[in-house]
Amino acid sequence: MAQVLDTLVIIALALNFFALGVSRIRSVINAVAAQGIVLGVLPFFVHQEIGVRGVALVVATIAIKGFVIPLFLIHAMREANIQHEVTPFINYMSSLLLGAVGTGLALVFSGTLPLAKEHEGLLLVPASLSTVWVGFLMLTTRKKAIMQVLGYLLLENGIFLFGLLLLEAMPFLVEIGILLDLFTGVFVMGIIIHHISREFASMSTEHLTELKD
Amino acid sequence: MAVLLILFPLAMAGLTFATPSNRRRPWLLPLGAAGYLGLVAWAVLGPPGGGPVSAFEGWLLLDALGKVVLGFLSVLFLLCSLYAPGYLALRAERDNRVLCSSLFVGQAMMALVTLAHHLGLMWVAMEATTLASAPSIYFNQSGRSLEATWKYLLIGSVGIALALLGSLFLAYAAVRAGLQSTLLFDQLIEDAPRLSPPWLHAAFALLFIGYGTKMGLAPMHAWKPDAYGEAPGLVGTLLAGGVTSCAFVAILRVYQICRAGAEAEFARELMIVMGILSMAVAAVFMARQRDFKRMLAYSSIEHMGILVLGVGIGGLAIYGALLHLINNGLTKGVLFLSAGNIHRAYGSKLTDHVRGALRRVPLSGGLFLAGFLAITGSPPFGPFVSEFTIVNAAVDSGQFLSGGLFLLLLGVIFIGMGATVLAVVQGTPVDDTPPNGFQDSFATGAPIVLFLALVLLLGLYVPRPLESLLRDAAALLGGRQ
Numbered sequence: 001m002a003q004v005l006d007t008l009v010i011i012a013l014a015l016n017f018f019a020l021g022v023s024r025i026r027s028v029i030n031a032v033a034a035q036g037i038v039l040g041v042l043p044f045f046v047h048q049e050i051g052v053r054g055v056a057l058v059v060a061t062i063a064i065k066g067f068v069i070p071l072f073l074i075h076a077m078r079e080a081n082i083q084h085e086v087t088p089f090i091n092y093m094s095s096l097l098l099g100a101v102g103t104g105l106a107l108v109f110s111g112t113l114p115l116a117k118e119h120e121g122l123l124l125v126p127a128s129l130s131t132v133w134v135g136f137l138m139l140t141t142r143k144k145a146i147m148q149v150l151g152y153l154l155l156e157n158g159i160f161l162f163g164l165l166l167l168e169a170m171p172f173l174v175e176i177g178i179l180l181d182l183f184t185g186v187f188v189m190g191i192i193i194h195h196i197s198r199e200f201a202s203m204s205t206e207h208l209t210e211l212k213d
Numbered sequence: 214m215a216v217l218l219i220l221f222p223l224a225m226a227g228l229t230f231a232t233p234s235n236r237r238r239p240w241l242l243p244l245g246a247a248g249y250l251g252l253v254a255w256a257v258l259g260p261p262g263g264g265p266v267s268a269f270e271g272w273l274l275l276d277a278l279g280k281v282v283l284g285f286l287s288v289l290f291l292l293c294s295l296y297a298p299g300y301l302a303l304r305a306e307r308d309n310r311v312l313c314s315s316l317f318v319g320q321a322m323m324a325l326v327t328l329a330h331h332l333g334l335m336w337v338a339m340e341a342t343t344l345a346s347a348p349s350i351y352f353n354q355s356g357r358s359l360e361a362t363w364k365y366l367l368i369g370s371v372g373i374a375l376a377l378l379g380s381l382f383l384a385y386a387a388v389r390a391g392l393q394s395t396l397l398f399d400q401l402i403e404d405a406p407r408l409s410p411p412w413l414h415a416a417f418a419l420l421f422i423g424y425g426t427k428m429g430l431a432p433m434h435a436w437k438p439d440a441y442g443e444a445p446g447l448v449g450t451l452l453a454g455g456v457t458s459c460a461f462v463a464i465l466r467v468y469q470i471c472r473a474g475a476e477a478e479f480a481r482e483l484m485i486v487m488g489i490l491s492m493a494v495a496a497v498f499m500a501r502q503r504d505f506k507r508m509l510a511y512s513s514i515e516h517m518g519i520l521v522l523g524v525g526i527g528g529l530a531i532y533g534a535l536l537h538l539i540n541n542g543l544t545k546g547v548l549f550l551s552a553g554n555i556h557r558a559y560g561s562k563l564t565d566h567v568r569g570a571l572r573r574v575p576l577s578g579g580l581f582l583a584g585f586l587a588i589t590g591s592p593p594f595g596p597f598v599s600e601f602t603i604v605n606a607a608v609d610s611g612q613f614l615s616g617g618l619f620l621l622l623l624g625v626i627f628i629g630m631g632a633t634v635l636a637v638v639q640g641t642p643v644d645d646t647p648p649n650g651f652q653d654s655f656a657t658g659a660p661i662v663l664f665l666a667l668v669l670l671l672g673l674y675v676p677r678p679l680e681s682l683l684r685d686a687a688a689l690l691g692g693r694q
Contacts, residue, residue, distance in 0.1 A: 015510045028651040114411050116389045132378070144279055145363065152370060155275035155598055162385075177337035178377070184344050185370050188525065189358040192351070199356050208360035213498055213507065 005045040009123040011105065012038045012161070015026050016134040017059040019154065020099045021092050025077055025146055030209055036065025040178045046124070046164045064179050069186050070154065074182075076190045080197035090141040102133035105146050124161055125136055130160030143204045145193045149186060156182055215268040215275060215328055218283070219321050221252055226317035245317060246287070246294035253287040253664060256280075257682075268664030271399055272331045277685035278535075279327040284682075285539045287602040289454045289546065290320050292660050294449050294552055300447055303557065311348045312448075316589070318453065326459040330398040332380045336373070337556055339463055341426060341661040342456050343369040349448040350440050359437075361443035368436040372426025376463070379419030380648050383470070386412035398466060405474030408640040414478050420467045421483060424454060425662050427460035429510075430487050432495035438498075441510035442562070446553020449506070451636070453513040454542030455548065458542045458641070461520050461538065468524065472691055481525045482632025485615055488522025491515065492622040500629035505555075506562045507632050509548050512588060515626055516541040522619060523603045524690065528610050531692030535683050540595035540671055546664035547584035552575045554658075555637065558651040564633055567631075569642040576653035578638045580661045587668050589627040595671030 012035050018092060019031040040062035043050050050058070077083075088095065106129035113125065135155030139148050169179075193203060199205040225245035232238045256266045257280045266275035275283065301309050320346055326339035343366070351362040380396060387401070388394045389409035396403065401408075426433040441449045448513075471480040495515035502508040507626075516537070523534025550561070554577035559567045570578030587594035590601075599622065607616030675683075685693075 015629050032676075047349055114389060114409060116385075116391075119388075136371075139367070148367060151366070154373065154376070159374060159381065160376065162381050166381055166384045166388065166394050169381070169387075174331070174337060174396075176334035177334065179346065181337055181340040184376070185340070185366070188344055188347050189366055190361075192347070192359065192366065194349070195548050196360055197364065199359055205363065207356075208363055211360050211364075211442065213438065213502070 033070035103130040128161035161183040230314040239301040242294035246291040298662040332396040334368035361439040376423025384415035431491040438510040449549040483527030491518025524545040531686040537599035551581040664681035
């Protein structure tokens, strides 16, 4: 059990780095979708019994994070006719380096956290912090609006990883509410991206610099 | 009953969305808002049969704090709705279907924030208010409003994601202490003394930053000037008075848990520092501000700072802060709506082009000036009373530094804001913005007069029922009776 769990978490972490290191938007979407699916099945390995509601949650998570949102983003990408993030604010090598440093720090930091006995030594906590960090990195260093949305999704995935320790605290309805919010959020962002690409004939947020003091 | 408070505006949203006529649709807003105010009044004053308004085994509960804020929100919503038909008639070329329905959805989600006694549910509702208000900011569909909406969505969503992480930390504080993990508010209050302190500490910091972003406290305020500057005045009012107040409620809920769990000192210090910082940032950016709608956004940052500062000071200042929540929201109604009218009359919101508003649109110009005097704390308006209460409490409890800085910053802001406001209202209109036919009218003027009348009323006299509600709410937060 624990070994499968660790393997899956490491796959999720590897996907972070994949997403951070490529410029092809389609590849990043695929990475985030794959991570969504991996995250979706994790509850089976974290908890002994998850019940019918747990299974429903697994299905909903995989459906939304793994398929609905990625397909929607692919649609948005096609419509805007943009394939690559060419010039991020920080180049790919440096992004990867920062991501690696952040992950290392997350591992060290998690060792010092006052965790409950049953959670000591789990990879989940450092993986969660590192994914949040990578999400932030992507949000702030990419110019294309769609890449920022993908960064936001990674950030949410990181929070989801931490939430796995607390299945009882988040009742079914709230989890569904969070997924619904996530989906609606990405949907509204997608619409705005569509308008941005129509208005400026580009999806880059570089054009969004008119408002300032 | 509690469920009805959320379902009613949602049903109105559906009805609004289904109404085909662009001309008649806006009239559903005042109609629905008036019905909603009645419903809320019924819930706040106590439905027949007594007992608390609650549902789902304590997940929804209308407590004193909820009563104050929900009551205020429904008044704010009604007055804004009264303005909507007149305003939207001027914008007949734009489809208002999405705007009108998202206003109702936003109201439903704000009500859910005030009712929720489960932190997860509250989070879902808070995020939903962000999503519901985004389309309204984009109402003008220009490049500028696009930029504003994008920043609002992204910064708001990320901020609130941090609040989710904070909520999870709070639940983990219980796990670490060997308790059943929960996010039910009343259970957390009960467990608070036994929660693991480091996790509680981290949770408050994350939740404060997360919901503080929604509230628009400095330095997480980057979205605010853009969103308020580009949104229609009507939407600006609901954001500055409604959504931000809801985020404040979320922070207060977490503060309640911290207080019960002996983390109050840390929380209070953080709130005092962030409150003063927000006021200082607002003071800097308000000086020589040429865009009078952005100026209102900085004023909102200032007043959000005052709210958390009041809670940080504690004692009687908590009562002052809650009263200020109402005063600030209502005064923002005067300011945003009259600024919207002036913007319309000149086709510009820069002081380079806008001069002599008192001549061209005397009513809106006069209301804008009166709103400025009110919001900067001049007697006899409401904000004077609430700000005075906060200063008084600071001095009484020996917190001279906070009280002194508060007064100093109020003075600086008065001067900075005054320069911009006077530039707008005084003088004679310049030639490059010829009259475009927009004039003060009953439909776009009367709702603002009503806002101002309430601000004035609260300055002269706080009605007894409201006062006792405010006292009950303050007592929940440890305010002196």
